[in-house]
Amino acid sequence: MRTSIATVCLSGSLEEKMYACARAGFDGIEIFEQDLLVSQMSPEEVRALAARLGLSLDLFQPFRDFEGVDEDTLKENLRRAEAKFQLMQRLGMDLILLCSNVATATINDDELFAAQIRQLADLAAKYEVRIAYEALAWGKYVNTYQHSWKIAQAVDRPNVGICIDSFHILSRGDDPAQIAQIPGEKIFFVQLADAPVLSMDVLSWSRHYRVFPGQGGFKLDEFLGCLARSGYAGIISLEIFNDVFRQSNVQRTAVDGLRSLIWLQSQTAALLEAEGISSHLELHALPGRQQAAGFDFTEIRTEDPEPVARLLVQLGFEFCGQHRRKPVQLFRSNDARIVLNSQRSSGIEAEVCGFGVRMPQAGEAAERAQALLAPEVPRLHLDSEADLPGFRAPDDTEIFFSADKSGWDLEFGGEPLAAAEREPGAVTGIDHINLAQPWQSFDESVLFYTSVLNLHALPGTEVPSPRGLVRSQVLATDDAGVRLALNIVPAGLATLLDRQHEYPEHIAVGTDDIIALARRALAAGMEFLPIPANYYEDLAARFDLDPALLTALQELNLLYDRDGRGEFLHFYTQRVGNMFFEVVERRTGYDGYGAPNAPIRLAAQFERSRWNSH
Ligand SMILES: O=C(O)c1ccc(O)c(O)c1
Ligand SMILES: [Mg+2]
Numbered sequence: 001m002r003t004s005i006a007t008v009c010l011s012g013s014l015e016e017k018m019y020a021c022a023r024a025g026f027d028g029i030e031i032f033e034q035d036l037l038v039s040q041m042s043p044e045e046v047r048a049l050a051a052r053l054g055l056s057l058d059l060f061q062p063f064r065d066f067e068g069v070d071e072d073t074l075k076e077n078l079r080r081a082e083a084k085f086q087l088m089q090r091l092g093m094d095l096i097l098l099c100s101n102v103a104t105a106t107i108n109d110d111e112l113f114a115a116q117i118r119q120l121a122d123l124a125a126k127y128e129v130r131i132a133y134e135a136l137a138w139g140k141y142v143n144t145y146q147h148s149w150k151i152a153q154a155v156d157r158p159n160v161g162i163c164i165d166s167f168h169i170l171s172r173g174d175d176p177a178q179i180a181q182i183p184g185e186k187i188f189f190v191q192l193a194d195a196p197v198l199s200m201d202v203l204s205w206s207r208h209y210r211v212f213p214g215q216g217g218f219k220l221d222e223f224l225g226c227l228a229r230s231g232y233a234g235i236i237s238l239e240i241f242n243d244v245f246r247q248s249n250v251q252r253t254a255v256d257g258l259r260s261l262i263w264l265q266s267q268t269a270a271l272l273e274a275e276g277i278s279s280h281l282e283l284h285a286l287p288g289r290q291q292a293a294g295f296d297f298t299e300i301r302t303e304d305p306e307p308v309a310r311l312l313v314q315l316g317f318e319f320c321g322q323h324r325r326k327p328v329q330l331f332r333s334n335d336a337r338i339v340l341n342s343q344r345s346s347g348i349e350a351e352v353c354g355f356g357v358r359m360p361q362a363g364e365a366a367e368r369a370q371a372l373l374a375p376e377v378p379r380l381h382l383d384s385e386a387d388l389p390g391f392r393a394p395d396d397t398e399i400f401f402s403a404d405k406s407g408w409d410l411e412f413g414g415e416p417l418a419a420a421e422r423e424p425g426a427v428t429g430i431d432h433i434n435l436a437q438p439w440q441s442f443d444e445s446v447l448f449y450t451s452v453l454n455l456h457a458l459p460g461t462e463v464p465s466p467r468g469l470v471r472s473q474v475l476a477t478d479d480a481g482v483r484l485a486l487n488i489v490p491a492g493l494a495t496l497l498d499r500q501h502e503y504p505e506h507i508a509v510g511t512d513d514i515i516a517l518a519r520r521a522l523a524a525g526m527e528f529l530p531i532p533a534n535y536y537e538d539l540a541a542r543f544d545l546d547p548a549l550l551t552a553l554q555e556l557n558l559l560y561d562r563d564g565r566g567e568f569l570h571f572y573t574q575r576v577g578n579m580f581f582e583v584v585e586r587r588t589g590y591d592g593y594g595a596p597n598a599p600i601r602l603a604a605q606f607e608r609s610r611w612n613s614h
Contacts, residue, residue, distance in 0.1 A: 003235070003237070003238075003258060004026060004029055004030060004235045006239040007030065007031055008032035008239065008240075010254060011248060011253070013040075014035045014039040017250060019053065020251045024254035024258045029058065030058055030239065058093075059096070060087075060096045063098050064102070064103075065102065067105065068141060069104055069106060069107070069116070078119065081123060085123065094128055095129070095131075096132070097134055100136050102138055105140045113141075113151050114151050114155045117152075117160060121155060121157040132162060133151065134164075137172050143172070144174060145164055145168070145176075161188035161189075163188060164191070164227065165192075165239060167218075168206075170195075171195065171202050171206065179229075180226050180229035181230070184280065187232045187234065190235065193212075194218045195216040195217065196211065208241065210239075212240060212447060213238075214264060215446055221264060228268065231280060244439070255373050256394075262286070263286070268281075286368050287368050287371065288364030290361055291360075291479065294335070294430075295430040300340050300579065301353040302340055303342060303347060307349075308579075309340060311573055311581060313524070315509070316517060317331040317333045320409070321413040324411050328342065328343065328412075334426060334427060335429035335430070336428070337409065352433065355433055357402070357482060358403070358404060359401045359402070362402055362403040369391045376392075386402070386411070388406065388408060393449065395445050395486075424512065425520060426517070429509065430508070430509055431483065433483075433485070435484060442486065445486055446473060446475070453482065455475040457475050463595065467490060470488065470602065472486070474486075474593065503578070504579055507579070508582040510585070511585050514558065518583070528557040529571070529580075529605065531557045531600060532600070536550065553569070559571065559594055563590055568590040569584070569585045569587070572601055
């Protein structure tokens with residue numbers, strides 16, 4: 001599939017954008033006229049740089065507010081157009097985007113639209129320019145793809161076709177299925193954008209909130225499937241107007257964008273294959289479309305392992321030993337394995353730095369991550385040691401893939417670790433990992449984790465904290481064996497804490513009997529995060545709880561929630577460095593994360609950090 005990206009998606013000068021697109025691996029770019037206007041490069045220099053970088057200049061855009069006007073305005077518009085055709089000649093470009101008129105159209109008449117665009121087409125033909133007519137969702141008279149196609153047919157010129165932009169179709173709730181009926185060769189260009197599901201006017205939604213495919217709520221694999229059915233064999237481009245992307249690191253955004261197209265191709269290829277449809281788009285499938293079997297381990301970086309080690313022992317973990325060769329310790333309780341790593345840890349009190357995921361085919365999972373442009377984590381290992389392929393996520397978390405019996409834990413003891421007896425109140429495994437996300441890379445992280453680990457995104461939530469809303473997004477495998485909760489740190493909290501990374505992250509471990517576990521931890525001297533009495537009064541009001549249970553909850557600082565399936569009991573440890581632990585018990589299939597309790601936790605931690613800093 002040929003890939004392209006509109007320069008409007010990126011930050012920086014036109015030159016910087018072109019370098020970033022080429023380096024990321026795009027085949028071409030759309031030149032957004034504004035980027036050329038403000039550039040110090042002449043059109044000839046842009047053309048030469050593109051040639052040197054191996055980028056094709058695919059689309060010049062946008063040409064606006066042309067059709068549906070009176071005779072005088074038409075004359076003026078044709079003059080304006082001719083200047084742009086001449087400019088395109090200097091750039092060596094042959095395709096211009098014509099947006100449906102949003103402002104100056106005064107006459108609502110399809111035949112007039114067609115006749116005026118025909119005049120434009122005949123002028124364009126002199127310059128060997130082709131026109132892609134795009135219906136903007138807020139176009140004054142033309143705002144659906146069906147309508148733009150009807151007009152393009154009426155124009156009846158070989159150099160006029162349409163541009164399909166997923167945003168304008170899906171934002172209105174229009175059905176893309178009829179795209180399949182349009183002859184592919186009359187679709188001159190395709191722009192893809194995803195967007196979070198919001199209810200607001202389409203123009204503001206489009207200009208500020210578009211995101212790359214896989215980062216929003218649109219079903220773009222089905223959308224691309226409709227294009228494949230039309231016989232379209234051209235370029236698939238990204239056109240993302242996004243306030244954050246326009247101020248982020250240009251190279252990172254370009255890679256994020258290309259990753260979205262690599263992922264989308266693969267999703268669409270799988271969909272079409274299931275339906276037995278072949279396509280001219282040459283969609284590349286990714287290797288290793290498999291479900292993660294579960295967390296293998298979680299890794300904590302810490303200069304002094306002792307404070308975390310003490311907490312783990314209080315939670316019932318066993319110390320399994322020190323790595324033969326490295327300052328790394330392993331703790332374990334049943335399937336929960338926690339590695340405390342003191343390499344490269346100077347000055348770090350404690351932070352969640354990575355996790356391992358068990359994959360049926362670990363090698364293929366690593367190939368998939370590479371194909372998705374995930375940066376590798378270089379690691380030194382001896383021949384006799386397990387070599388787990390590792391990749392760095394946008395939030396700097398390191399992810400490792402291991403096969404079921406990779407045996408890395410042998411390097412900590414000697415004997416393989418026998419599966420511990422599952423006594424009541426023991427930690428049974430890792431339930432989920434909660435990772436703090438800098439606001440600039442949140443969307444990038446969502447796509448990275450969903451595509452590299454094959455997770456799906458659950459509906460997002462917002463949790464009030466004393467310093468702003470924390471946006472939270474859960475990603476999970478279909479069987480919930482691997483669950484990640486990504487939290488965006490609100491700007492207020494980030495400023496308060498000085499650095500984004502000081503917003504604490506946490507590891508949630510599961511148990512079958514949290515009350516027994518909490519009692520033992522208490523007896524072992526563990527300090528719990530104190531929960532206010534007001535919370536328990538509210539619990540009693542919301543749920544008709546057994547008074548004995550309510551007393552136990554309050555005594556042990558446990559939190560409680562209930563959904564249609566079951567109950568959820570959980571508690572939090574005190575913070576160590578930039579992290580803490582959560583212990584959870586899911587009763588009879590409760591599937592959430594205690595979201596109603598998250599504000600209680602955030603407020604309690606906030607109180608605590610104020611006390612600590614005084
Ligand atoms: O918001 C706009 O003006 C605009 C311009 C060009 C496009 O291709 C588009 O989808 C939107
Ligand atoms: Mg568009």
